[in-house]
Amino acid sequence: MKVIIYFITLLLLFTGCSAPQINFNDKIKAFELTRDNEILFTEDAKKVFESRVSLPYINVYQYIYKLDNREFVIYEQAYTDPLYVFNKSIDVLVNIIFPDYYSKRSATFGSLYFYTLQSQINKEIIYLLVENQNKKLLKIIYTKDKRMLEMLMHTLDENSQFTNLNIGTYKKDKKCHPFIKSKWNYKNILFADLVKRYGNTRRSVK
Secondary structure, three states: HHHHHHHHHHHHHOOOOOOEEEEEEEEOOEEEEEEEOOEEEEEEEEEEEEEEEEEEEEEEEEEEEEEEEOEEEEEEEEOOOEEEEEOOOOHHHHHHOOOEEEEEEEEOEEEEEEEEEEEOOOEEEEEEEEEEOOOOOOEEEEOOOHHHHHHHHHHHOOOOOOOOOOOOOOOOOOOOOOOOOOOOOOOHHHHHOEEOOOOOOOOOOO
16 A cells, blocks of 8 residues: 555656646747646747757757747757756756856746846846756756746746846956856866766766
8 A cells, every 4th residue: 555655646747737837838939828728827938049968868959930020039948868867956047057147036836936046247137937856857047137937927926027137347348148047068068067977866977
């Protein structure tokens, strides 16, 4: 009986049907926020760029979308290899993946995490949403225009809002990619013990 209860608990944990999820719907070309197969929010978007970053134990798919208001949204999906999982909390993952930014979590809804990020190089602020699926898949959306993500947040809780950051001291502007801000590379990922072998409670994989 204990074994049956254990597997039922695992099933409920990993299915998590009541948790909100984000996705891009290729059929209607729109971002969607869904829960229990119900669409809570949708936003039209056109894909204008895509690329792939391959690292040991991690594959990242990056997309740039253009919204109807001509703003750009970056959508990234980071998958671990089958035998590996992400080894850090979401707050730490955000700091590792976006090393050029100060971050502050604004809200959490199930597996969805909203952040405000402010550049350590200039005054640029971006707004970020991360979905964590069982520590094996990260869905990441970010943009300079907080309208869409703020609407997503308000769909889940109308009282939520992004944190205002004011670091106060800035360095001179340096060369920065105009859209993609994440840093998926050996230095920021592997040396930071970002992933570990599933079930391995000892040292993380480097």
